[in-house]
Amino acid sequence: MLRLGEPLPVSPTLLINERVHEAQAAGRELFHFGFGESRFPAPTALTDALARAASQTEYPPVAGLGDLRAAIAAYYSVEFDADLDADQVVVAPGSKALLFGLLKAFGRDVILPTPSWVSYEPQARMCGLAVHRLPGDPGRSYEWTLDDLGRTLDDVGPGGAVLLVNSPNNPTGRMFSDDFVEQLGAFARARDLPIISDEIYGLVAAGGVDHHSVSRELPESTVVCTGLSKHLSLGGWRLGVAILPSVEGRLRQRLVGIASEIWSAAPAPIQAAAVTAYERRADVEDYIEACASLHAARTRRMWEGLTAAGIRCPEPQGAFYLMPDFEAYRPGLAGRSITTSQQLSASLLDDIGIATLPGEAFGFPPEMLAIRMASSYIDLENKDRAAALLAGWNAAGRSPDYLDGTLPRMDQAIERLGQFASSLR
Numbered sequence: 001m002l003r004l005g006e007p008l009p010v011s012p013t014l015l016i017n018e019r020v021h022e023a024q025a026a027g028r029e030l031f032h033f034g035f036g037e038s039r040f041p042a043p044t045a046l047t048d049a050l051a052r053a054a055s056q057t058e059y060p061p062v063a064g065l066g067d068l069r070a071a072i073a074a075y076y077s078v079e080f081d082a083d084l085d086a087d088q089v090v091v092a093p094g095s096k097a098l099l100f101g102l103l104k105a106f107g108r109d110v111i112l113p114t115p116s117w118v119s120y121e122p123q124a125r126m127c128g129l130a131v132h133r134l135p136g137d138p139g140r141s142y143e144w145t146l147d148d149l150g151r152t153l154d155d156v157g158p159g160g161a162v163l164l165v166n167s168p169n170n171p172t173g174r175m176f177s178d179d180f181v182e183q184l185g186a187f188a189r190a191r192d193l194p195i196i197s198d199e200i201y202g203l204v205a206a207g208g209v210d211h212h213s214v215s216r217e218l219p220e221s222t223v224v225c226t227g228l229s230k231h232l233s234l235g236g237w238r239l240g241v242a243i244l245p246s247v248e249g250r251l252r253q254r255l256v257g258i259a260s261e262i263w264s265a266a267p268a269p270i271q272a273a274a275v276t277a278y279e280r281r282a283d284v285e286d287y288i289e290a291c292a293s294l295h296a297a298r299t300r301r302m303w304e305g306l307t308a309a310g311i312r313c314p315e316p317q318g319a320f321y322l323m324p325d326f327e328a329y330r331p332g333l334a335g336r337s338i339t340t341s342q343q344l345s346a347s348l349l350d351d352i353g354i355a356t357l358p359g360e361a362f363g364f365p366p367e368m369l370a371i372r373m374a375s376s377y378i379d380l381e382n383k384d385r386a387a388a389l390l391a392g393w394n395a396a397g398r399s400p401d402y403l404d405g406t407l408p409r410m411d412q413a414i415e416r417l418g419q420f421a422s423s424l425r
């Protein structure tokens with residue numbers, strides 16, 4: 001018998017995805033809102049570039065191919081209005097791996113706003129780091145203030161902390177305002193607080209609020225994490241990007257050291273093909289805009305449907321997520337012995353075939369009745385259908401009217417949720 005430590009469970013988002021696929025394979029009809037994956041076909045410029053790169057069989061340098069890092073530095077110099085050096089860029093198999101490497105490289109307590117993406121806390125714990133929760137206000141779309149942050153920081157010991165933020169946000173779909181980012185930068189500078197800014201959805205903004213990178217306000221101590229997964233629908237390529245505050249110093253050395261001992265490098269053909277993503281080609285930029293606007297319109301349609309059905313939910317601004325809460329239905333739910341987000345999510349799956357994730361997976365107390373729904377999968381289950389929807393969206397001039405009648409499963413699922421809510425009144 002092997003003697004091992006604490007269990008290390010599979011990440012809830014990957015688990016729900018596997019469960020849904022198993023249930024579907026067994027013939028059960030389910031509506032999959034559990035997993036955030038952009039399903040549109042990748043730009044052909046990129047898939048062609050990958051075909052050309054297939055013969056690159058050598059191990060690449062640990063931090064990544066020089067051409068790719070230079071292209072990324074040039075691209076984000078424009079986005080951040082900075083003069084980035086290629087050596088500030090480290091690429092890896094997914095930004096998830098980089099986030100882990102960065103937490104380990106910082107090696108200090110982690111301040112996590114709540115709700116936060118499912119993997120940050122488990123990663124911090126695997127690194128043996130203490131996590132300090134910074135609760136967002138459910139009455140204000142889960143925003144938190146600098147006073148809240150200051151109070152959380154006061155609990156941190158002499159070793160200091162790193163703040164991990166994420167805008168556009170998974171799970172809430174909210175984004176930081178310009179003012180907030182400016183104030184956050186000034187606050188973090190004054191309190192000597194480094195920031196990891198997960199901006200993986202930075203190019204999936206809905207248009208109402210501009211994505212404002214934290215690194216613009218705090219270039220000397222912000223690390224930005226991004227990658228190809230979301231705005232280019234290339235999650236399976238596993239290419240993540242970290243942009244470090246400087247080429248000097250311990251952070252880069254530690255991150256590259258960790259990378260060298262765990263993943264060695266991101267796959268060479270993927271890296272070679274990824275250069276095409278950062279050349280500001282008109283076709284690739286247009287693809288990014290088309291997908292971002294379609295994700296935004298789909299998410300908004302869901303939000304409108306849910307709020308019309310009496311299910312409260314922060315208004316989405318970016319990424320492809322919604323965080324509805326059922327607090328208003330607490331007595332009706334209690335009547336069915338549903339008092340936690342886990343039970344709520346399980347009931348939605350078992351009783352009406354709607355797959356979601358419980359708020360608990362995002363750091364909420366178990367009894368908070370919030371769930372997360374990803375808008376990115378529904379009606380795009382089949383890849384041909386996803387391609388047809390994107391083509392139709394472009395042909396219709398990217399008008400939200402195009403969605404009337406083209407998202408039957410989304411509409412049906414919202415109706416079911418509305419009936420579920422009414423049955424609780």
Ligand SMILES: Cc1ncc(COP(=O)(O)O)c(C=O)c1O
Nearest residue numbers: 094095096117170200227229240
């Ligand atoms: C907020 C957030 N950060 C990071 C990631 C990881 O992305 P990847 O490892 O594909 O770069 C995800 C993926 O779902 C995410 O939602």
